[in-house]
Amino acid sequence: MMERSPKLLILGAHPDDAEFHAGALSIRYREQGYSVRWVSATNGQSGHHTEPADVLVPRRRAEAALSAQLIGAECEVWDFHDGSLQPDLDLRHAIIREIRAYQPDLVLTHRPWDYHPDHRALGQAVQDACYLVTVPRVLPDCPAVAHDPVVAYMVDLFQRPTPFHADFVLDGTGELECVLELLACHASQVFEFLPFSFGSDEPVPDRPDDRKRWLSKWFQQSIQRRVETFAPLLDRPGAKLVEAYEVSEYASQSNPKELAILFPGCQKTQL
Numbered sequence: 001m002m003e004r005s006p007k008l009l010i011l012g013a014h015p016d017d018a019e020f021h022a023g024a025l026s027i028r029y030r031e032q033g034y035s036v037r038w039v040s041a042t043n044g045q046s047g048h049h050t051e052p053a054d055v056l057v058p059r060r061r062a063e064a065a066l067s068a069q070l071i072g073a074e075c076e077v078w079d080f081h082d083g084s085l086q087p088d089l090d091l092r093h094a095i096i097r098e099i100r101a102y103q104p105d106l107v108l109t110h111r112p113w114d115y116h117p118d119h120r121a122l123g124q125a126v127q128d129a130c131y132l133v134t135v136p137r138v139l140p141d142c143p144a145v146a147h148d149p150v151v152a153y154m155v156d157l158f159q160r161p162t163p164f165h166a167d168f169v170l171d172g173t174g175e176l177e178c179v180l181e182l183l184a185c186h187a188s189q190v191f192e193f194l195p196f197s198f199g200s201d202e203p204v205p206d207r208p209d210d211r212k213r214w215l216s217k218w219f220q221q222s223i224q225r226r227v228e229t230f231a232p233l234l235d236r237p238g239a240k241l242v243e244a245y246e247v248s249e250y251a252s253q254s255n256p257k258e259l260a261i262l263f264p265g266c267q268k269t270q271l
Contacts, residue, residue: 009104021154024172067185151251
């Protein structure tokens with residue numbers, strides 16, 4: 001069994017990826033007093049249709065910090081360029097240093113198969129870094145860890161070249177309102193760029209209460225397929241928010257008791 005409380009590291013490609021894909025699990029960790037750290041590999045400089053990078057980057061950093069502050073998580077936004085992320089040595093070394101410094105027990109990231117090239121690049125780079133975090137002569141100025149962490153992929157619904165396999169499913173209905181509060185911190189995204197990018201049918205209102213209702217509707221529409229796909233795997237029906245995770249075979253393979261600790265409140269699937 002684990003000798004200390006587990007630590008969760010979420011390596012997302014963009015400043016709002018952790019909340020969108022794993023907000024409920026992050027909240028569960030913090031409610032139990034466990035450490036949570038969100039890292040965005042890119043600075044989000046391309047994530048807007050009107051604001052220039054020199055305005056948008058500090059804004060997105062501030063939004064990410066505000067969101068993390070709501071649940072007492074750590075947060076960092078790296079300087080790789082949004083839309084240009086590559087699974088190269090620079091990114092791999094940044095990930096190795098991050099894992100060695102924070103020493104997480106569970107790392108969540110994107111699968112190497114996704115619609116967004118930044119997601120794919122980061123997922124591949126994390127996979128490439130997993131074993132190397134234990135090799136002392138790789139980045140010898142940064143002490144290696146004795147064991148690589150468990151790595152799990154955050155959900156996507158793409159089928160080729162291989163579909164997502166849900167090892168753990170979380171009914172996040174109880175955390176839904178808090179997840180919406182976290183997402184609302186990313187105003188440049190959820191109220192500005194994403195409605196533009198994905199062509200929202202309903203204009204974003206100005207009043208805070210109306211915006212909250214708009215965000216709730218937008219988020220439910222955004223995760224509808226996720227809920228429809230994975231809610232049937234839960235024992236109880238009626239979930240409004242579902243998160244799912246696939247344990248990577250390219251990293252540490254923990255025993256069932258430790259996995260239950262690393263995925264608090266999650267249901268192990270029988271798939």
